[in-house]
Amino acid sequence: MSDLLERLRERGWRLTAQRRVVAEVLDGDHVHLTADEVHARAAERLPEISRATVYNTLRELVHRGEVLEVATDGRAKRYDPNAHRPHHHLLCSRCGSMRDVRPTGDPLADLPASQSFGFTVSEVEVTYRGVCPDCAA
Amino acid sequence: MSDLLERLRERGWRLTAQRRVVAEVLDGDHVHLTADEVHARAAERLPEISRATVYNTLRELVHRGEVLEVATDGRAKRYDPNAHRPHHHLLCSRCGSMRDVRPTGDPLADLPASQSFGFTVSEVEVTYRGVCPDCAA
DNA sequence: CCCTACCTTGGACAGGATCTAAGGCAAGGC
DNA sequence: GCCTTGCCTTAGATCCTGTCCAAGGTAGGG
Ligand SMILES: [Mn+2]
Ligand SMILES: [Mn+2]
Ligand SMILES: [Zn+2]
Ligand SMILES: [Zn+2]
Numbered sequence: 602m603s604d605l606l607e608r609l610r611e612r613g614w615r616l617t618a619q620r621r622v623v624a625e626v627l628d629g630d631h632v633h634l635t636a637d638e639v640h641a642r643a644a645e646r647l648p649e650i651s652r653a654t655v656y657n658t659l660r661e662l663v664h665r666g667e668v669l670e671v672a673t674d675g676r677a678k679r680y681d682p683n684a685h686r687p688h689h690h691l692l693c694s695r696c697g698s699m700r701d702v703r704p705t706g707d708p709l710a711d712l713p714a715s716q717s718f719g720f721t722v723s724e725v726e727v728t729y730r731g732v733c734p735d736c737a738a
Numbered sequence: 739m740s741d742l743l744e745r746l747r748e749r750g751w752r753l754t755a756q757r758r759v760v761a762e763v764l765d766g767d768h769v770h771l772t773a774d775e776v777h778a779r780a781a782e783r784l785p786e787i788s789r790a791t792v793y794n795t796l797r798e799l800v801h802r803g804e805v806l807e808v809a810t811d812g813r814a815k816r817y818d819p820n821a822h823r824p825h826h827h828l829l830c831s832r833c834g835s836m837r838d839v840r841p842t843g844d845p846l847a848d849l850p851a852s853q854s855f856g857f858t859v860s861e862v863e864v865t866y867r868g869v870c871p872d873c874a875a
Numbered sequence: 876c877c878c879t880a881c882c883t884t885g886g887a888c889a890g891g892a893t894c895t896a897a898g899g900c901a902a903g904g905c
Numbered sequence: 906g907c908c909t910t911g912c913c914t915t916a917g918a919t920c921c922t923g924t925c926c927a928a929g930g931t932a933g934g935g
Contacts, residue, residue: 615931730862754913772891
């Protein structure tokens with residue numbers, strides 16, 4: 602993730618301790634943390650970091666395409682560092698845990714022109730719902 | 739929609755004027771209203787109806803499977819009376835308007851077992867994003 | 876080492892949605 | 906028809922997520 606910070610710094614981003622810990626927290630596979638979870642984990646390393654800064658940093662990382670923002674139902678949005686390899690999600694309807702999945706096939710191609718209603722369609726998001734092994738036990 | 743009310747009454751639902759107007763407002767194709775929009779339209783017919791009752795009624799209709807609840811990013815949830823014919827959505831990323839779509843193919847079948855992570859997968863939701871004709875103009 | 880534009884901070888604020896306690900009313904039983 | 910009772914509705918408080926603000930702090934180019 603440090604190459605991410607380096608990349609952003611070259612684009613004029615100031616490298617602060619707060620941004621560094623947020624980036625460090627957002628690392629790994631199948632990571633889908635809420636803003637408050639990011640804040641809690643960042644605060645373990647940098648206790649004085651504020652909620653506002655976490656929100657600001659997440660918003661900018663999303664805006665620059667480095668982090669994905671995933672809305673799940675009524676709950677808080679989740680932040681996903683795995684933004685560079687497109688993927689979809691498998692969501693446990695009991696506990697809310699998420700896994701990354703890469704289904705076969707191209708859903709974008711499955712939308713016939715007769716169903717486009719004049720929209721310029723650019724993106725498709727697929728969410729599978731089910732019960733995870735832990736919740737099924 | 740009156741058969742819906744009749745069905746619910748038989749299951750012990752009290753038939754009140756408030757519930758009737760909410761059900762009347764939620765009728766038609768491509769209908770995806772927010773709770774406040776439902777409230778506004780219901781209030782045209784029944785001015786004293788409260789926001790709380792609209793929320794209560796919507797929650798119960800969703801819980802009984804008569805109305806779909808669709809979460810769109812950061813905005814308010816939308817309520818969709820077209821719950822009995824499964825479908826997916828095409829969402830304008832500018833204005834938030836939605837259309838019902840029925841893509842070809844079965845995305846559930848596109849999730850290989852190797853990608854299921856032990857989940858019991860029961861449902862899939864596909865959201866196409868784009869720009870609607872009005873917003874493109 | 877300075878300067879300044881950018882960044883961080885706590886707290887106020889806003890919108891969506893839920894909860895509460897008090898009074899209202901649908902509908903079954905007489 | 907009218908009572909009764911338990912469900913329903915209501916206004917307003919409250920909660921949660923996320924944004925905004927004004928004041929002070931600091932990264933990093935010169
Ligand atoms: Mn992911
Ligand atoms: Mn729909
Ligand atoms: Zn689970
Ligand atoms: Zn639009």
